[in-house]
Amino acid sequence: MQKFAIIGMGCAGYHGVKSLREHGYEGEIHVFSDVSHPTANPMLTTYYVAGKIPRERMFPFGSLEEFTREFDVQVHADTKVLRVDTGSRCVVLEDGTREAFDKILIATGARAVSPALGQGGAGRTFLMRTVSDADQLKTMLEQNRVSSAVVVGASMVGIKVVELLYNRNVKVTMVDMASRLFPLACMQETAEILEQDLKDRGIDLLFRTGVDHVEETGEEVKTFLTDGTCLTSDILVLCIGTRANVELVANTQVIESEPVKVNRGIVVNTRMETNVPGIYAAGDCCEGTNLQTGETMIIGLWANAAAQGSCAGANMAGCVEEFPGSLPNNITHYFDKDFIGIGDPDLPGERNIFTNSHGMVSVIHEKDQLKCVNILGNYRISGMVKEYFVHRITGQGEDLTIADAGLLRASGVPEDFIVLLGGYHD
């Protein structure tokens, strides 16, 4: 009987297991997880802290027992995998145990960046990624008087933290090295509008400056910024970004085989195969194809991890399935705002803004080549726009149909933008 290992039980790991079973794999599945809880979604942590969902709802697929039963897997909880020996396809645990597998899926995900910031340890500095992070911040907010906060990172996570703090009447300052809100997704034109809304709510925004070091006391935290400013607040939340968990294959001594190729993440092809036969990777720890550039990059999205995990599972089960890749795309809802970013906002090109009563669409394009689209308000069109955006840059899928052009028009999309998505007149 075959024996497969899944390392990591996040979204990609879960979908890898599910897909293996759906594609008829009947052998053993061993899941190694460095935590004791079932699959959690990092996106849900801020909702839990905000009190919008109970704790158990951070685990969208139910309990470990249900998982074990439904997919007939052996879960090795609280078990950190130290290394994967590629040649022998062995999983090496912290206690030195080695176990060989026929195939291995690395789905170790990513962790929040936590720089060394100097004097800390008083429990006033927080991250926001894991269930444990959420527990810590929630406890702090509920058991202490928190009236001011510094949030570092104008990211999709950062904004949700800002929102939940604002809703608790906490005075918030948001800091980012970048020049604007959502720097990886948002064009300057869109950011200005969103930033104004935050300022109107009394939220301070400090851009183009980073954290130099932090001094924590029992009463407060002093955040010293690179531009010399010092912010004093009750708490500091770091939402700077994530780093792929690739150490188990990176920097390891490989004797009998070539190493797994790693850039910022583990490099995979469209079948989620690494360069080493039998070893797959999926989710936030890996680099899939960026459809916009053709290069590989980490696209840290839940839906992306699910698709990659499913694809890996299918291929491991002996089927041929491809996940062509993705491109940066984000949708976030905070306060009464809907922001949608598709593509790279830093690419050069002609810039256009279309505004009407349904919202605003901002575009960077070179002739009919789309580079970046931002949508404010009209969330309902996001998936259609993304679909045709991908079509425009890859040629995959259908040309804009009259039916969809009409639906976009009926959804309030300006005519000129529909033309950029492909037009529909002969």
Place this chain on the structure above:
Amino acid sequence: MTKQEKQMCAKLAGPETGIEIKHSVCDICTPGPQCGLNVYVKDGKAIKIEGMPEFPSNRGKLCTKGAANRQYVYREDRIKTPMKRVGERGSDDFVPISWEEALDTIAQKLSEIREAYGPESVAWFTGYTKWIRPWLRRLCNSFGGHNYMTESSTCFRSGRMANETIFGRDMRGDLMGRPQLLVGWACNPYINAYVMGQGFVRAKEAGAKIIIIDVRHTQAAEKLADLFLRPRIGTDIVLAHAIANLIIQNGWQDQAFIDQYVHGFEEYRNMVSAYDLETAERITGVPQKDIRTAAEWMSQIKPACITPSNGIVHHINGYNAHRAVMCLDLITGNVDKPGTILPVYDTYCDIGSGFSTYEEEFMNETSTPKTVPQIGEERFPLWNRMTSDAQTMDLPRQVLEGKPYEIHALAAFGVNTMIFPEPGKFREAMKKLDFIFATDLFWTDACKYADIVLPVCSSLERSELKCYPGGVMYYVSPAIAPLYESRDDVEVMTELAKRLCPEDKLLCAGYHESLRYMFRDELEDLEKARETGMPHRCSKFKPYIPGTYLKNGPETKTGKLELYSELIREIDPDYHLDPLPVYYDGNRGTDPEKYPFVLMTGARLPNTIHSRGHKVPWLRSLRPDPMVDISPEDARALGIRQGDKVRLYSETGEIHLLANVTEVASQGELHLIHGYEEANASDLIATDYLDPYSGFPSYKQLRCAIEKEDA
């Protein structure tokens, strides 16, 4: 969710959910096509509406408006109690009063006015709903009056007059008789009446050819037409005459039929001979080759059914437009044969059902000899000769001028001021009246001018008998109890009769007794229909046998089908009514430089009929803003883009709305639906812009201008 909760949520009927399906009838549109409803009722409240599968016409289907019945019935502006005005006319200052006080006040006021100025000084006017007409006419008669009038003064009746002028009787297209050519003139059956639309689709699928003639690029033009002719607004007569001329020039007419049945062919031939293809193309804009194809098909494909829709009469020369189109049936011999046009014999409430009733007797047996002319009689003599109603469009003038006599009171059953061109004039007239009472479901503009307002209920809340073609009788019970304090319209009339004309025992006896009088030859059927609450085929039903009417001789003056009307020839020549359906430019004297566009109002949108859908949120959501259709070419020239704010103005008035840039509109033409309080199409039309034959307003042809407004 538990299974039961899921079923509740999905509104499944049954003992588990306590949801019951009750049968009812939709009363949102005009009576002819009204559909059977399944009303899902839970705890006395309608929670869902569906078409009734057992119903012979709709067979489970519904149109857009019908599907919105629930929100229509529960519209937020339903009138909840009888109300008495305490403020200025036109204001919203009303206080609730009891039914007794309301009815007593109305009776007292009307009696006083009858005493002081005579019964003719009260106008009895009904708009929507239409099921009450026989009762209101009788009430007017029993009161001693003759000024009974309806919204048919602007709708339907002109076309019927035109048919009666030619044929001596109203005629209807026979879609069931397998026409091989269908000519939908100004007809978009998909939207006007979807059951007719289904008929067109079936005919097309069975291989019939279809010609659509419309000024708009409609669904019918897109989906049905084998040939689509698109004349300019108001030039239908020229197109019809050009087709006739080509047929006659080529000898393609059915000469044997003409010789046997038709009167006035020579005069007609002379008249149409002026319309050669070049002239026709210049005036109508329709390419000559298309006119030729239409003429070939109409004369060569048999049987052909050539009928205009109602919209064609809403022109200054609309009655003649209807006549001109119907003349094509005469010269091609497509009359009283299966698949052509057949005579209509009314059974009840303007519907022919294949059996006869005593409706006419019920309505008119209490009438008294007329001592003064009816409203509109002197101004519209042909209307007066051909109908027994007063012509409503002359009401504002007579009220304001007091000639030939004064009007002092108005009984308004479901009246909306927006029906009148220049409704401000009608509102001014209402201010002058001594007493007005209004019944309605909703708080309309007319209610604001009334002294007493009475809440009436919808079709879901009442008992009602309806008859349909094929001998179908359908007598429903209330699906839900009347909302708030509302009562049904006939109940209101019964109560008024008890106070105003107690000697009319039949009217005082109420709705069902009246029906027993009218349907006294079909009593068993009536009671059976009432008992079952399901569609019931009347035992007296006799299908019409095509050819009978011509065999017995048309009911005209000459006993023939009249291309040249002997009835019109008898009317005083000072009125300048022509016995032939002559053409003249309907754009009156308006300066085309200042008003370069021709506007047509009232072409149907699927989500409303008149103003009735505009305040139903589901329906309104399909077209949230009042919009004027403008062609892409014109929009480009004026710098107007989709959704831009525009000002639309005529010599008479102006409205502000949004632009809808679409191929629906031809270059130089604009279209908008009527009935919006905030952008009322009627504000653009002059009060005297009426067809001299019928008195109908020219809703569908008006010079105007449009300009973009600043955002």
Place this chain on the structure above:
Amino acid sequence: MSYKISFYPERCVACGACAVACMDQNDIQVQDGAQPFRRSYQIDYHADGNPHIGYFSAACEHCDDAPCIDACPSNCISKDAETGFTVYDNTNCIGCRSCSMACPHGAPVMDLNGKMSKCDGCNERVKVGLSPACVAVCPFDALKLEEENAD
């Protein structure tokens, strides 16, 4: 076995009866800002140099491999085993709109409580042998409930 609500554009005239029947079935309070699940619309276009008008009705397509299912961070969306419709239980919905981003048809909408909702194929009606509300009402049979074979 799997059901689909098939759309035949050649029969559609964008009358909107389907959209309204859907609103009635699902109590869509458009007056309060709720968005309809099903939409009917028309659009001008040119083909062979001639102007045409296209008429359409659109809602959730109940894709075989529905991308919204895996995109949902709270696992609210699933396939009904009996009907094959893409159904949902929005109890745990956080209103993040990830489903919208995943859907190439614009199907998911947020209800007045900020939770995802959409066409569920009138799943419970179909289970007892009834048609979805939009199919039942469509005067020209442009919408049909059709069964697809599982092979």
